[in-house]
Each structure stands twice: as structure tokens, then as C-alpha cells.
Amino acid sequence: MQTSTLSRPFPALPDIAGCTRGTATAGYKPWDRADITLLAFAEGTTVAGVTTCSKCPSPEVEHCRRILPGGTARGLVVNAGNSNAFTGKRGAEACALQVAEAARLLGCAPTEIFASSTGVIGLPLPADKAQAGVRAAHATLGHASWHEVTAAIGTTDTFPKAALREAIVGGTKVSLVGIIKGSGMIAPDMATMLGYIVTDAAIDAPLFQAMLSHANARTFSCITVDGDTSTSDTVLAFATGGAGAPRITSNESPGADAFAAALTDLCRELAQLVVRDGEGASKFIEIRVAGAESDESAHRIAKSIANSPLVKTAIAGGDANWGRIVMAVGKAGEPAERDLLSIRFGGIEVAANGMVVAGYDETPVAAHLAGQDIDIAVEIGLGDGRATVWTCDLTHGYISINADYRS
């Protein structure tokens, strides 16, 4: 797989006190790359998470949903190459056995071991390989780099994706490392978006969860490659407390605002990296909708534009086809008045008050659309609701990847 033309270099990432990393080859596919990852966390590590809205989630997602209310974590296992989704009781048993083995190795309860699987759907995770793999990964704890871990959780990703943010909490610097995999919601193997954030801050789990949910609504929930939602999407965040900074216990704690802002900012960068690795993507598209009746309405309109194959193919072709934007606004089912709409590409107004602007000159718009980063702004003209989403264009590459693939 060729690296996406929209890729970004892998950043330098610090170790996080209270978190050690291991990887190994479980052999979920006939390959010799690392395909199992184990992160071990110090006692007292708190956890927050968000999972797919799919009604048919994998057993790993169900396990995470079940134990998240506990609020503490001692380990995370990630399997790549097999999503274990839609595998009935056998899949659920394999998940439970692997979690139990990790708990035994780390000396904790199974309710403190989080798990994810990504890859082919419908094949039960092989329980023997999963347990042997977690033992092998455990043996390497402390020896795997962030780059190795990020590569090990990937499937069809064309580049490893990670980001770093820092915040000052009570005078002490804390770091937030995020790693993520996924070529959008979708990928040839039904691969998924899996994101993990590890910080050496100390924060109470309910507040951590609230901050992550807030960040998720503005970042991961605002990206789309083609509107397909995986059975395994998961974002988990772990706080080890290893930096020795004062514990964040409420929104009024010193550094709480800075930490929350850094968390949201980190999530935004990770989310955008996934779009930049969207299947077949040749352009990164930001869509901003303002003037809707509410933020929720703006979000639905923006998603309708972002998921429209007609809009996405027009951008792929460098075509300033604002008529397709109107179409997508119209089909969103949200309050909108044709004669109040205005549309800008790259800041240049092309349509307003129900029709093309007087003296419309396509030249600067075409120049903007010839670039890699496309900016679309839509003003609805009805209220104060606003939202931003990110997506990529729809190209022959997408068809080649998905139609030519065999399960």
C-alpha cells in the first residue's frame, strides 16, 4: 500500500511515567510483523473511553463498555488482523480468555484490562494465539517504542499516526501521547478507528470521562470518510499520574482547563490524521457550517455535505460545484432556506441569496481547489448554530481498494 500523499511525519514522543509498552507477533495473519500490543499501567491509573455507536459491536467493545464505569485500568491489549466482530460465543470466549491471561500476567482484575481487536470480521479470534501473544508481548514490556506500538496496532493504514500535547497542571508539566489507527471509518478488512491516549497527569475518572466525551463530540465524531461506521471503533484514554502533578478532581482544579484543552486539541489532530489516511484520499476537506438553527442542526448539515458522494467526487475533480453543496444542504432534513444560503470555497464567496454571486470569477476558486487542503464554508442564515467536520475526497483509489479486495 502506497503512503497517502496527505501523510504527516511521525512525531517525537516521550515516555509516560506509569506506562510501559510491549509488542509481539501473535500471527493472526500469515505475516511476520508485530500484531499484538500490550500497554501496562501503574496502579491508580484512571481511564475514560468512547466506543462505536454500532448496534452490532465486537465482544472487545462490549467488554470495554462493561468495565469503563469502574474507572481504573492496569492494562490494554490490542489485536491487529482480526476484528473478532460477528463471531458469536466463540469470539466472546476468546476475548475473555485473553483478558484473563493479561490480568494474570499483570496481577490485576480482568475488569482492569481493556481490549480491542481490528481486522477481518467474522473469524473468531484464535484463543490460543491470543493468549500466547499476550504472554510474548508481556515479555517485551519496556522495550517497544511508541513508533513500534503504533505500527503494531495498524492494519491497512498507510502511515503510523500519533500526536503529542503538553499542559501545565499546578506548575508541573504533564504530557498527553495519542496514537491512532484507521483509514477512516472504513478499510478493506473492516478495519476500524482505534485511538489510545496516555497521559502522566492524575485525574479522577468521571471528570476524565466527561472531558473525553466533550473532546470526542468535537473531534472524532466530526470526521467521516464515507459514512460507514465500524463495529469496533474505540478511543480509550489512560491517566497514570506519573508526572507527579497535582490531581485534577474538578473543573476548578489548577490546570483543569489547560488539560481539557490539550486533550481536545490532541484528539483533533489524531482525528484529522485518520482523514489524511482516508482510503484513496487525495484532498483533505474542512467543512464549516454556520447560521444553522442549532449546533446539532449545523453538525447534521455538515455531515450531509461531507458524506455526499457527489460533493466528494466534485472536490476530487477540482470542480467548484456549489450546486452539489446546495443539494447536500437540502437533503439534510434540517431547517434551511434556499434564498438565505451562501457558500464559500477557500474564503471566496461563490453563491449567496439563492444564486451565484454577481460577476463570479471561477479562477481563484479553481486555484484553491487545485490544492490539497480544501476549505468549504456554508452560511445557513437562520440562527447561531455552527459545526465543523473533516473529510476527504472520493477517488478511483477508493473504488480500487474496496472493490478489488477479497474477504
Added chain:
Amino acid sequence: MQTSTLSRPFPALPDIAGCTRGTATAGYKPWDRADITLLAFAEGTTVAGVTTCSKCPSPEVEHCRRILPGGTARGLVVNAGNSNAFTGKRGAEACALQVAEAARLLGCAPTEIFASSTGVIGLPLPADKAQAGVRAAHATLGHASWHEVTAAIGTTDTFPKAALREAIVGGTKVSLVGIIKGSGMIAPDMATMLGYIVTDAAIDAPLFQAMLSHANARTFSCITVDGDTSTSDTVLAFATGGAGAPRITSNESPGADAFAAALTDLCRELAQLVVRDGEGASKFIEIRVAGAESDESAHRIAKSIANSPLVKTAIAGGDANWGRIVMAVGKAGEPAERDLLSIRFGGIEVAANGMVVAGYDETPVAAHLAGQDIDIAVEIGLGDGRATVWTCDLTHGYISINADYRS
């Protein structure tokens, strides 16, 4: 544009007493084909119609919505090559002027003239060409064949699409002729699905409307090419009474059931013809969902499958990727239990009870998927709700048509 490999031959269609046809070249684009159509109806003709759910409809759609409650029609004007959508006051004025000219020519009120426009979005319909065109079409009334009319309403269609049904009403045969244009909801020019049905039956308008709405919910509302909804979708049905059959005034009238069944059946054939001309389509796909909690829930699940780019590209590639079906069921947001789902391709069960069937043999499934007509059946296992939708696959042809086009 090459004719779709899924095309159907144009049927032999009878004249309908009480309806005369004319076409002419208004010249909405630099071409010499007919691009304006006029149908004239006898006094007493009743009308029913359904229009797009888009919140940004064309002025022609708004005009039709406004006059439909009147229940009578004397004329229909269809412009091809310019959709007149998103054209503000100038577009609305052009529509009103053309309708007024047709009303003058036919000696009726403007509220009895229906109108549609299809083609490029954002350019106001040229009022002078529109009025001259309707005069030229009027001069040819009685001289245009159904085939010529069907060709004249088309834009990017690769073959003309029409169908015929008959019913016995009180011992007298009535005919229903339907013509339709559209390459799915979508097309390079933002062209639209426009469908017209003309029958020599006599039927009260409110009942006619109820029957058309019923048929629409089971036919036109059950097709999708890529989920994009046009600003101009319109289906209108006209009943001239020219057959001399007894008037249908209630569901208990002689022949009412037969007429309603013929109407629904005709709409189904027209709807499927549109899918067969879906942009880039190489396969026609029927998706049947049963066992959902309600018919509405089944419809939403079926649409989620039909609109999934992952499912559509898998079918294009002949890949029995039932995992993508599970994904699409899961993302529909409707009640579904992974472990109760079962999935069949071409009648062959591939997955049941949360996993692939024992001894799964892909050979007969692959043989089915190698054909042009694909059958997917999903059993949800929760209730009695059922629905059927029709779609086509997603191929390189779709990208070529839509990304390489310039507005």
C-alpha cells in the same frame, strides 16, 4: 455516454385518450435535440403527485406543491438541460412566465399547468427560451411519440425508460403509461428523477393522490443510487378519463383495487429502471430485510445497507463480504442483535446466529455474485417488520462520471 449494460428495451406504448404530446428544441444547451416537452390534458383530468423532500427545492417543485391540492391538470411542461434550482427570484419568475404562457395556449388557469425542470443547477431558466419553447412544443401537439417525449425529458440517461400497465375497471380496460428520467437520485448535471404517469382511467383526485403516495412509499422511496437527494425529484400522475370506464371514487369502486395494484406495479418498474441506469452501475441489487421491529425500521436498515459504499464496492468486486452487511446493519441505529442476524446472498445462507454458517462454501455464492442481478436477504430476528429496496453497485464508472465532470 454508453448505454448501461443493465438497460431494458423501450416498450410499445398506446396513446392515452385525453392526452396529446408535443416536443420542441428550446435550446437550453448548445444542442439540437428536443429539450422541452408539453403534454396537454382533456378537461376534467385529475392529478396526483409526490415531490422531493429536499429543503432547497426548485421553483418548479414549489409550483407543483402549491397547485397539487387543486386536483386538476390541463398541461405539463418539462424543461431538460437546466434545473432552474437555486436561482432565486429570477428563476421563480421564469417558471411563472412559462406556466402562464402554457396556460394561455391551452386556455386554462396557471394553477392547472404543472412544470418540471432538470439539468444544470444555479443558472436561471432563460425566460425567453422557455416561453418560445412552450409555443413551439404546443405547435407539435399530437405529433410526438412516447419515445420522443421520453427522450426529450432525459439528460444524462443512457437509455429512455418507460413502462405500461393495464387494469379492468367496471368491465372496461384502462391503461397506465409511465415515463421516467434519471440516473439515480444523482447525475453529473444534478439531473433529477422525474416520472410521469398518464392513464385514461377516471378517478377522483384525493383517492388518486392516496394511491400514488402509497405506491411511492413502496417504489420510488425504495431506490437509491448513492443517497444523494435531488432538488427537483418529482412524480406526477394524470387521469384523463378517456377510456370511458366508470369513475373510481372510493376504494370500494369497481376496479379500484386492480387500478391501485397496476399503479404500484408500474411505479415499481419505473423505479427499478432508474436504478438500472444508475451512474456506473454494473449490477442491479435487491435488498430484502425481514424480522425487524417494524416496517419503518426494516426500511431504514435496508437503506443503510443500500447506501453503504463498502457494501456497494464489495458487490462491484463480486465479493461475498457479509461482514460489510453486518457493519451496515449495525450503523443503521435500529434495533438489531448481532447474535440473531442471518444473511443470504442469492438465497444461500452465509451467516447465522452471530457467525459464518458451518461448512460455508463460497462457490455458489460467488457464482450468484458474478451475475448482473444480485439478491441480498437479511433476517433481523426481532419482529415482523419487512422492507425491500433496490440499488446498484459502486464502480470506477461512478467516479469517472462525477469527478471528471465540470459544471
